[in-house]
Amino acid sequence: MRLTTSGISNGRFNRPIVGRISREPLPLDSRRDVVFLGDTSALAPESLLGYRALISSTGRYSGESPGISAVNHEHLLTGDIVALDPSGFVRTLYRPASDHNIVFATGRCNSNCLMCSQPPKDVDDTDAMVSRNLELIRLIDNPPKRLVITGGEPTLLGERLFTIIEALRDKFPTTYVHMLSNGRTFAWPSYTAKLAALRHPDFMLGIPVYSDDPVIHDYVVQAKGAFDQTVLGIQQLARFGLRVEIRVVLHAVTIPRLAYLAEYIYRNLTFAEHVALMGLENIGYAPRNMKSLWIDPADYQSELEDAVEILSSRGMNVSIYNHQLCVLRRSLWKFSRKSISDWKNIYLKACDACQEKDRCGGFFQWADKLHSAQIRPLVRQALS
Amino acid sequence: MARSFYPAEAYRDSDPRYQLLPFRFLRLDDKQEVLVNEVGEFVVGPIGTARTLITKTLTSGSDLYSTFKARQFLTDGSSSQLIDLLATKYRTKHSFIDGFTKLHIFVVTLRCDHSCQYCQVSRQTADKSAFDMNPATAAKAVDLMMESPAKEITLELQGGEPLLAFDVIRLVVGLAEAKAKALKKDLRIVVTTNLANVTNDILLYLKEHHIRVSTSLDGPAAIHNANRPRPENNSYELTTENIAKARRILGNDQVAALMTTTHVSLEHVEDIIDEYVRQEFHSIFLRPISPYGFAVRTKRKTGYEIDAFLKFYKTGLAHILNLNRQGYDLAEVYAKILLTKILTPYGTGYVDLQSPAGAGINVLVYNYDGDVYATDEARMLAEMGDFTFRLGNVHRNSRKDLFTSDEFLNLAATACNQSLTACSDCAFQAFCGSDPVYNHSTQHDMFGHRPSSDFCKRNMEVIKHLFQLITSGDKEVMRIFLAWIQNVGLADINKMAPSCV
Numbered sequence: 085m086r087l088t089t090s091g092i093s094n095g096r097f098n099r100p101i102v103g104r105i106s107r108e109p110l111p112l113d114s115r116r117d118v119v120f121l122g123d124t125s126a127l128a129p130e131s132l133l134g135y136r137a138l139i140s141s142t143g144r145y146s147g148e149s150p151g152i153s154a155v156n157h158e159h160l161l162t163g164d165i166v167a168l169d170p171s172g173f174v175r176t177l178y179r180p181a182s183d184h185n186i187v188f189a190t191g192r193c194n195s196n197c198l199m200c201s202q203p204p205k206d207v208d209d210t211d212a213m214v215s216r217n218l219e220l221i222r223l224i225d226n227p228p229k230r231l232v233i234t235g236g237e238p239t240l241l242g243e244r245l246f247t248i249i250e251a252l253r254d255k256f257p258t259t260y261v262h263m264l265s266n267g268r269t270f271a272w273p274s275y276t277a278k279l280a281a282l283r284h285p286d287f288m289l290g291i292p293v294y295s296d297d298p299v300i301h302d303y304v305v306q307a308k309g310a311f312d313q314t315v316l317g318i319q320q321l322a323r324f325g326l327r328v329e330i331r332v333v334l335h336a337v338t339i340p341r342l343a344y345l346a347e348y349i350y351r352n353l354t355f356a357e358h359v360a361l362m363g364l365e366n367i368g369y370a371p372r373n374m375k376s377l378w379i380d381p382a383d384y385q386s387e388l389e390d391a392v393e394i395l396s397s398r399g400m401n402v403s404i405y406n407h408q409l410c411v412l413r414r415s416l417w418k419f420s421r422k423s424i425s426d427w428k429n430i431y432l433k434a435c436d437a438c439q440e441k442d443r444c445g446g447f448f449q450w451a452d453k454l455h456s457a458q459i460r461p462l463v464r465q466a467l468s
Numbered sequence: 469m470a471r472s473f474y475p476a477e478a479y480r481d482s483d484p485r486y487q488l489l490p491f492r493f494l495r496l497d498d499k500q501e502v503l504v505n506e507v508g509e510f511v512v513g514p515i516g517t518a519r520t521l522i523t524k525t526l527t528s529g530s531d532l533y534s535t536f537k538a539r540q541f542l543t544d545g546s547s548s549q550l551i552d553l554l555a556t557k558y559r560t561k562h563s564f565i566d567g568f569t570k571l572h573i574f575v576v577t578l579r580c581d582h583s584c585q586y587c588q589v590s591r592q593t594a595d596k597s598a599f600d601m602n603p604a605t606a607a608k609a610v611d612l613m614m615e616s617p618a619k620e621i622t623l624e625l626q627g628g629e630p631l632l633a634f635d636v637i638r639l640v641v642g643l644a645e646a647k648a649k650a651l652k653k654d655l656r657i658v659v660t661t662n663l664a665n666v667t668n669d670i671l672l673y674l675k676e677h678h679i680r681v682s683t684s685l686d687g688p689a690a691i692h693n694a695n696r697p698r699p700e701n702n703s704y705e706l707t708t709e710n711i712a713k714a715r716r717i718l719g720n721d722q723v724a725a726l727m728t729t730t731h732v733s734l735e736h737v738e739d740i741i742d743e744y745v746r747q748e749f750h751s752i753f754l755r756p757i758s759p760y761g762f763a764v765r766t767k768r769k770t771g772y773e774i775d776a777f778l779k780f781y782k783t784g785l786a787h788i789l790n791l792n793r794q795g796y797d798l799a800e801v802y803a804k805i806l807l808t809k810i811l812t813p814y815g816t817g818y819v820d821l822q823s824p825a826g827a828g829i830n831v832l833v834y835n836y837d838g839d840v841y842a843t844d845e846a847r848m849l850a851e852m853g854d855f856t857f858r859l860g861n862v863h864r865n866s867r868k869d870l871f872t873s874d875e876f877l878n879l880a881a882t883a884c885n886q887s888l889t890a891c892s893d894c895a896f897q898a899f900c901g902s903d904p905v906y907n908h909s910t911q912h913d914m915f916g917h918r919p920s921s922d923f924c925k926r927n928m929e930v931i932k933h934l935f936q937l938i939t940s941g942d943k944e945v946m947r948i949f950l951a952w953i954q955n956v957g958l959a960d961i962n963k964m965a966p967s968c969v
Contacts, residue, residue: 298547
């Protein structure tokens with residue numbers, strides 16, 4: 085599924101525009117927040133007045149209003165919220181029908197993980213992103229079931245992050261907000277206290293811990309001292325009553341001490357509401373570091389089972405993400421979740437014949453290039 | 469603008485030296501030793517592991533090095549900020565001290581209809597006035613109990629046989645409930661009774677006031693009746709009948725039983741356990757006899773050497789594990805207490821195995837005559853003329869008096885195993901406790917002498933035994949233990965953990 089497209093700008097705007105798509109012409113008084121997508125050449129110029137921007141579905145639009153002639157627009161639906169860049173780039177920010185919408189806080193990050201799926205950008209986009217996200221929240225009509233705040237590292241927005249969370253809390257108090265963060269900033273109690281003081285009614289942080297050994301964790305995130313900050317940060321979050329999920333990406337660097345990490349999480353981060361053990365995504369930095377990262381998931385099933393045993397038998401809530409059932413040991417199936425966002429979820433050719441496909445989470449779309457050698461169709465077993 | 473990546477070595481401290489954090493160690497058998505840190509986290513390794521760690525010859529980057537570092541046995545330059553974390557874990561382990569005294573035992577009467585060999589204190593008499601708690605004493609004792617800063621108060625009604633003084637129970641419960649409500653405290657009440665005199669009316673009263681029942685069941689009829697004589701020799705029949713009756717009215721989970729091991733019990737641990745299964749109990753506490761009260765006087769008749777008890781205990785534990793494997797959930801309470809300390813970040817509320825000792829700090833006993841003791845055992849000593857641990861009297865003393873009395877201060881000075889000879893460097897310190905009352909009673913010295921202490925020997929042996937089971941690699945045993953700790957059944961753990969169903 086596409087979330088981006090590119091066209092040619094008519095040069096009538098020099099700052100990004102956020103608006104809600106409509107494929108239907110609207111009355112003049114309802115056009116203010118709307119990006120009209122349609123055959124601009126077929127409509128009289130006055131019919132194009134008052135829209136925030138226009139995307140021409142046919143020829144080039146060269147009128148007065150900010151406009152883009154999009155090459156590819158089939159994925160854009162009425163109600164989608166998009167950002168139009170003066171360069172002609174159109175990014176979908178929000179799809180009302182999906183439960184996988186994100187608030188992208190910033191592209192910056194203070195870590196540089198070996199397998200980052202969203203490599204950080206060393207430009208200061210923070211002001212622009214804060215205004216884009218506040219506008220996005222303003223434009224969402226119906227309360228989403230859930231939203232994920234991600235990046236980059238959202239806390240690099242500093243206190244401006246709180247403005248975004250406040251806006252979500254005030255407009256959509258029933259929306260569950262999950263924020264992905266490396267947790268390092270929360271080692272500062274005053275910052276954590278301020279987040280807690282927002283009293284968002286349904287908020288949880290997802291924070292990665294990659295090893296019980298600080299050297300290995302710091303190596304994975306490519307930042308010296310990160311382990312200490314993250315663990316102290318998680319402790320601070322708990323101290324202030326904030327809910328935390330621990331995320332572990334499984335690869336050749338994290339697998340050898342996975343069971344020890346499970347023990348560590350139980351002993352030190354017992355309060356974590358959820359532990360997600362996640363398969364590696366072959367995107368972003370990962371392909372570049374694949375030599376150090378790759379291990380066939382079929383080859384780490386016993387380490388994975390040990391870790392799940394340690395956590396789950398002690399009452400901790402564990403899930404396995406991004407693993408296919410044909411690779412996963414049968415005893416672990418019940419921990420497997422269909423976790424891959426709809427827009428990047430695929431199945432391979434081998435999956436066509438699989439009788440467990442409906443229960444299986446499938447692959448990230450970029451797994452077609454690299455996946456376990458054990459992928460095969462399964463025959464459904466009758467329950468004994 | 470691509471960023472560069474650095475190898476793992478770039479994140480390792482260039483200085484290979486490390487510092488030790490507090491820990492203790494002990495040889496488990498001729499192959500293995502165990503190292504335990506200040507908060508009960510442990511590493512089991514081959515003999516020589518501690519030496520390698522202490523002589524600082526561990527190789528930075530080795531698996532063992534990482535494990536010791538992660539479990540906070542050592543610290544080095546690549547992670548030095550986490551002492552706070554150790555402090556947090558220390559607080560969590562010792563959170564049983566929060567709120568101070570939580571368990572308050574009321575001896576509502578000394579009278580009893582049984583004449584048990586091992587009983588510490590009871591009297592067989594019809595004279596109510598001499599051995600029942602009077603209303604003025606009850607009122608003062610409730611006031612003192614509720615002065616405890618604890619938010620959660622447990623009131624244990626005990627005797628003698630407390631149901632013989634049901635009027636006192638009603639009075640104490642009424643006063644305690646009113647006061648708890650006024651002070652917004654949570655009140656839990658339990659009555660320790662042999663159930664021989666229980667009636668439907670009494671049970672309905674217990675139900676109305678959410679009072680749980682703790683009774684005594686020493687095993688099958690032959691053992692139970694031998695240990696717990698009544699004139700009619702029918703204690704077993706009465707007890708089991710009334711357990712059933714109590715369960716019908718109160719619910720199964722509201723009725724618990726305790727057993728005491730006498731020399732009669734020693735050869736019959738499996739029969740005793742099977743009796744608990746027959747009575748559909750899901751926990752059993754394999755308890756040695758306490759060296760107090762009449763038990764000391766009758767030692768020749770009831771007592772035994774600690775080695776005999778340990779054999780009894782280990783045989784029993786093996787039988788209990790087998791029952792669990794076969795599908796009957798049965799927890800051994802002492803193992804459960806120790807395993808909670810060993811396998812979880814938490815401590816337990818069990819007052820007889822804590823440091824600081826539970827005495828006074830986590831438990832107070834209000835005798836029928838208003839005297840206040842640090843533990844139930846302290847009261848039993850007093851019945852034999854030894855008032856070392858009488859902290860005061862509800863009529864004459866305030867809470868402040870009790871806790872500034874010489875008796876309490878002497879106790880407090882010996883309450884921490886961290887500062888007792890031989891305990892101070894014992895690997896099991898974090899799992900064990902201090903029991904000055906026991907030391908005083910058996911060794912005439914509150915500090916005690918560990919090499920000749922049965923308390924020490926029992927705990928050392930039981931904890932070692934549990935370590936052997938934990939490290940045996942038997943996954944099912946581990947799941948059984950984890951079920952006990954979490955108060956669930958093995959089937960529940962199997963549902964929670966990896967399995968194909």
